[in-house]
Amino acid sequence: MIPITHYLILSAMLFAIGVTGVIISRNLIIMFMSIEVMLNAANLAIIAFSRSLNLMDGHVFVFLVMAVAAAEAAVGLAIIINLFRNRESINADTFSLMKR
Amino acid sequence: MLEVIIFYISALIAIGGAVMMIAQRNPVASVLYLILSLVAQAVLYIQLEALFVGALLIIVYAGAILVLFLFVIMLLNLRGEKFGYDQGKVGVATKLIFSLVLIFELAAVVHTVSRSTNLARTSEHLNPGFGSVPPVAELLYTKYLLPFELTSILLLVAIIGAVLMARRDRADKEKEMT
Amino acid sequence: MEHSLYLILLFPLAGFLINGLLLGRLNKKLISLIGCGSVGLAFLWGLKTFFNLLAVPETERIFNEVLFTWIPSGIFKVDFGLMFDPLSAVMVLVVSGVGFLIHVYSVGYMHDDPGYGRYFTYLNLFVFSMLTLVLADNYLLMFVGWEGVGLCSYLLIGFWFEKQSASDAGKKAFIVNRIGDFGFLLGLFIIFWQVGSLDFAVVFKQAPLVFAAGGTLITAATLLLFVGATGKSAQIPLYVWLPDAMEGPTPVSALIHAATMVTAGVYMIARSNVLYMMAPTTLAVVAIVGCATALMAATIALTQNDIKRVLAYSTVSQLGYMFVACGVAAFAAGIFHLMTHAFFKALLFLGAGSVIHALAGQQDMRFMGGLKRPMKTTFITFLFATLAIAGIPGLSGFFSKDEILWKSFSSDYGSPVIWAIALFTALLTAFYMFRLIFLTFYGEPRMDEHAKHHLHESPKMMTVPLVILAVLSIVGGWVGIPHVLGGGNHFEKFLEPVMGKMTTGATGGHALTSAGHDTATELVFMIGSVLLILAAIYAAYYLYLKNITVVGRIRQRLSGLYKVLYNKYYIDEIYGAIIVRPLINGSLFLWKIIDVMLIDGIANGVAALIGYISSDVRGMQTGNMRTYVTVFLGGAIILMGYFILR
Numbered sequence: 001m002i003p004i005t006h007y008l009i010l011s012a013m014l015f016a017i018g019v020t021g022v023i024i025s026r027n028l029i030i031m032f033m034s035i036e037v038m039l040n041a042a043n044l045a046i047i048a049f050s051r052s053l054n055l056m057d058g059h060v061f062v063f064l065v066m067a068v069a070a071a072e073a074a075v076g077l078a079i080i081i082n083l084f085r086n087r088e089s090i091n092a093d094t095f096s097l098m099k100r
Numbered sequence: 101m102l103e104v105i106i107f108y109i110s111a112l113i114a115i116g117g118a119v120m121m122i123a124q125r126n127p128v129a130s131v132l133y134l135i136l137s138l139v140a141q142a143v144l145y146i147q148l149e150a151l152f153v154g155a156l157l158i159i160v161y162a163g164a165i166l167v168l169f170l171f172v173i174m175l176l177n178l179r180g181e182k183f184g185y186d187q188g189k190v191g192v193a194t195k196l197i198f199s200l201v202l203i204f205e206l207a208a209v210v211h212t213v214s215r216s217t218n219l220a221r222t223s224e225h226l227n228p229g230f231g232s233v234p235p236v237a238e239l240l241y242t243k244y245l246l247p248f249e250l251t252s253i254l255l256l257v258a259i260i261g262a263v264l265m266a267r268r269d270r271a272d273k274e275k276e277m278t
Numbered sequence: 279m280e281h282s283l284y285l286i287l288l289f290p291l292a293g294f295l296i297n298g299l300l301l302g303r304l305n306k307k308l309i310s311l312i313g314c315g316s317v318g319l320a321f322l323w324g325l326k327t328f329f330n331l332l333a334v335p336e337t338e339r340i341f342n343e344v345l346f347t348w349i350p351s352g353i354f355k356v357d358f359g360l361m362f363d364p365l366s367a368v369m370v371l372v373v374s375g376v377g378f379l380i381h382v383y384s385v386g387y388m389h390d391d392p393g394y395g396r397y398f399t400y401l402n403l404f405v406f407s408m409l410t411l412v413l414a415d416n417y418l419l420m421f422v423g424w425e426g427v428g429l430c431s432y433l434l435i436g437f438w439f440e441k442q443s444a445s446d447a448g449k450k451a452f453i454v455n456r457i458g459d460f461g462f463l464l465g466l467f468i469i470f471w472q473v474g475s476l477d478f479a480v481v482f483k484q485a486p487l488v489f490a491a492g493g494t495l496i497t498a499a500t501l502l503l504f505v506g507a508t509g510k511s512a513q514i515p516l517y518v519w520l521p522d523a524m525e526g527p528t529p530v531s532a533l534i535h536a537a538t539m540v541t542a543g544v545y546m547i548a549r550s551n552v553l554y555m556m557a558p559t560t561l562a563v564v565a566i567v568g569c570a571t572a573l574m575a576a577t578i579a580l581t582q583n584d585i586k587r588v589l590a591y592s593t594v595s596q597l598g599y600m601f602v603a604c605g606v607a608a609f610a611a612g613i614f615h616l617m618t619h620a621f622f623k624a625l626l627f628l629g630a631g632s633v634i635h636a637l638a639g640q641q642d643m644r645f646m647g648g649l650k651r652p653m654k655t656t657f658i659t660f661l662f663a664t665l666a667i668a669g670i671p672g673l674s675g676f677f678s679k680d681e682i683l684w685k686s687f688s689s690d691y692g693s694p695v696i697w698a699i700a701l702f703t704a705l706l707t708a709f710y711m712f713r714l715i716f717l718t719f720y721g722e723p724r725m726d727e728h729a730k731h732h733l734h735e736s737p738k739m740m741t742v743p744l745v746i747l748a749v750l751s752i753v754g755g756w757v758g759i760p761h762v763l764g765g766g767n768h769f770e771k772f773l774e775p776v777m778g779k780m781t782t783g784a785t786g787g788h789a790l791t792s793a794g795h796d797t798a799t800e801l802v803f804m805i806g807s808v809l810l811i812l813a814a815i816y817a818a819y820y821l822y823l824k825n826i827t828v829v830g831r832i833r834q835r836l837s838g839l840y841k842v843l844y845n846k847y848y849i850d851e852i853y854g855a856i857i858v859r860p861l862i863n864g865s866l867f868l869w870k871i872i873d874v875m876l877i878d879g880i881a882n883g884v885a886a887l888i889g890y891i892s893s894d895v896r897g898m899q900t901g902n903m904r905t906y907v908t909v910f911l912g913g914a915i916i917l918m919g920y921f922i923l924r
Binding site for chain 2 (some may be wrong): 001002003004005006007008009010012013014015016017018019020021023024025027029030032033034036037040043044047048050051054056057059060062063064066067068069070071072073074075077078079080081082084090
């Protein structure tokens with residue numbers, strides 16, 4: 001039997017990798033996928049706790065997170081398509097309009 | 101023993117896939133690495149007796165969402181664009197250090213939690229049918245009915261929003277026509 | 279809802295909404311139909327309710343109807359409630375009845391005006407507001423109507439807003455009324471503070487328990503309410519707006535600035551008679567102010583040449599009369615005069631409008647004369663109205679005016695001085711009204727040839743309301759024939775549930791028919807005043823028709839007095855010098871020095887300082903989203919580290 005902490009550490013590492021992806025990548029799509037990695041890291045932790053507590057509720061949470069992720073992917077990709085259409089680029093550094 | 105081997109191999113693949121996803125220049129390859137990572141995670145789900153959710157992960161996540169990513173990448177045809185890594189105000193090294201610090205901090209949290217509470221102590225006895233479809237469905241339609249229904253509204257909103265945003269304006273169309 | 283009082287309000291409101299929302303999209307026929315029809319329906323419904331009211335016994339003559347709770351806020355609860363009692367009934371019938379006739383008249387008078395639809399929209403809104411005022415069952419809803427009629431008055435005075443003088447007059451009316459409203463509101467605050475409610479029923483029931491009779495609080499409250507009344511009903515010192523209000527269309531002057539709106543103050547005081555009876559000081563003030571106003575306005579009216587201005591000052595004077603009645607606690611007499619005045623003054627204004635219409639806008643009486651023959655209907659109706667206002671026996675004005683005169687003498691609150699001034703004013707009234715008649719309708723025509731050629735009687739649409747109003751001016755007073763003349767004084771009796779017994783001659787022992795010498799006195803007074811009035815009329819005849827040169831000589835002999843009167847006692851100039859000028863200068867000071875230099879200086883200085891300080895910090899904002907994310911992550915790490923190491 002593998003201790004639950006192993007899973008949690010793995011989840012933490014995956015989360016950190018996702019964060020790294022967001023902060024160092026300049027490709028909007030890869031940043032976006034890094035966010036998905038973070039979501040999945042959280043899911044993994046939930047599943048691990050669910051197993052350890054012998055409670056099914058965590059599975060429902062994961063299910064809901066997946067639904068949210070799907071919605072987010074749809075809207076996010078639509079935004080990316082729009083950005084690309086207007087700027088011919090999906091480089092995050094191109095979009096620095098927040099300065100003004 | 102077999103359990104441990106499966107865990108470490110899967111964990112390695114999950115982490116490796118995620119790292120490779122970031123490291124790729126070609127977004128198509130990134131997506132494929134992410135799918136690899138997700139499949140490995142699905143194995144871990146199943147190891148944790150979460151059969152239904154594990155299946156969902158492969159079917160919905162790897163199968164549908166990431167294919168959507170792939171689709172968009174193909175649609176945008178991003179070959180020409182060069183990215184390369186950071187040239188911002190904060191250097192790559194600093195950012196990597198940030199990430200390492202984050203990992204250690206999270207590990208410290210896990211450590212503290214597992215030591216001080218019994219939250220992280222695995223229970224040996226599981227309810228019969230744990231992780232299969234019927235209990236999940238039962239929870240979804242009883243205790244979590246409202247969030248579940250709200251999810252459907254969220255998805256509807258997302259659909260409408262995506263359609264609205266991705267739709268070409270009439271002005272754009274006319275521009276393209278001429 | 280058994281009487282559906284709300285229908286009385288609903289009709290004009292619907293007319294206002296339809297005409298207002300479809301402004302410019304309807305043709306004139308439809309506008310007139312909606313405008314007049316809505317008010318006509320309101321009148322008919324009011325009439326029906328009035329007969330319902332007559333059908334029930336005297337003690338139960340009050341219909342209440344709460345439509346909804348308007349302001350539910352803790353102990354402060356105000357309903358949108360309507361009340362139909364004898365006093366409201368009189369007011370509703372006068373407002374909607376006279377209003378309807380004037381609407382009809384307007385169809386002819388405003389026929390060629392480009393703002394036709396707008397005109398009827400405002401007029402309907404006015405009727406709606408006025409009816410709200412008189413039907414309200416609490417002070418606050420009354421105040422809503424009060425403000426509503428003020429707004430309509432402003433809109434209609436400035437109806438021809440492209441004319442500078444008209445828009446100025448509108449503003450003047452509005453601002454002067456604001457001063458009055460200020461007092462009115464303060465009065466309401468005192469009442470609510472002490473009684474804890476603004477409902478008429480509750481206030482009048484509780485007032486004797488809460489206030490000490492003749493105490494400071496009740497005196498202050500009633501005086502403040504009276505300030506509101508002076509604003510709306512054009513009494514000293516706030517009467518200055520009314521003569522200027524003649525810039526509006528003539529039917530508006532007739533409806534708002536003569537017949538209905540300006541009587542709101544009288545109505546309010548009559549409605550609050552319970553409170554006023556508890557404050558003798560206030561009653562005295564009301565009587566004195568009314569008296570002074572009546573006299574002052576009448577003297578000014580002697581010298582004015584603009585036909586509408588004469589009528590305007592006459593209105594002020596007659597309103598003063600009504601306040602005299604209220605001041606001597608003869609509230610019913612005040613309301614009686616209010617009603618008869620509404621008939622004959624509306625008629626006078628409409629007749630004047632007819633004259634002005636025929637002379638293509640000429641308002642100066644020096645360029646009129648000899649209109650008797652070409653404008654027969656107008657002349658005859660006008661003559662009846664003049665006889666009524668002068669107080670010739672048999673006509674409505676006689677009964678109401680005589681009632682006031684007698685009460686000002688006989689009431690416990692009256693005095694011979696007030697009576698004497700009121701009588702003198704009555705003589706002046708007869709004199710200047712007949713001056714007006716002789717200058718306008720008799721003598722040689724003094725207009726130019728072109729205008730003379732175009733003289734014509736007004737269309738049927740205008741003359742029919744004149745005739746109806748003339749009939750009302752004659753018979754309108756017959757409902758209140760006093761006991762001495764063998765009448766039953768039904769009007770006063772009808773109002774008794776509202777006014778209480780006190781109005782029939784202050785104290786019970788003063789009952790008019792019982793004491794023989796009182797009857798004799800009253801008769802003597804009556805005959806005396808009639809004879810004096812006839813003398814005044816003869817004087818006007820002698821001076822302005824028979825022997826015109828005398829006027830010039832008198833004018834020269836008394837040139838100083840004449841000048842003062844002609845310039846209306848220089849009141850406008852005095853107000854300008856002591857109130858308006860300092861106000862403007864003070865505002866200029868506040869604007870240029872306090873606002874521009876001080877406040878703007880501080881605000882801009884602070885902004886500039888912050889701008890200066892932040893210019894260095896601004897460099898951190900790169901606009902690069904990944905940098906933001908990184909900094910955010912750094913912050914999260916630090917926070918988490920703090921919690922772990924703690």
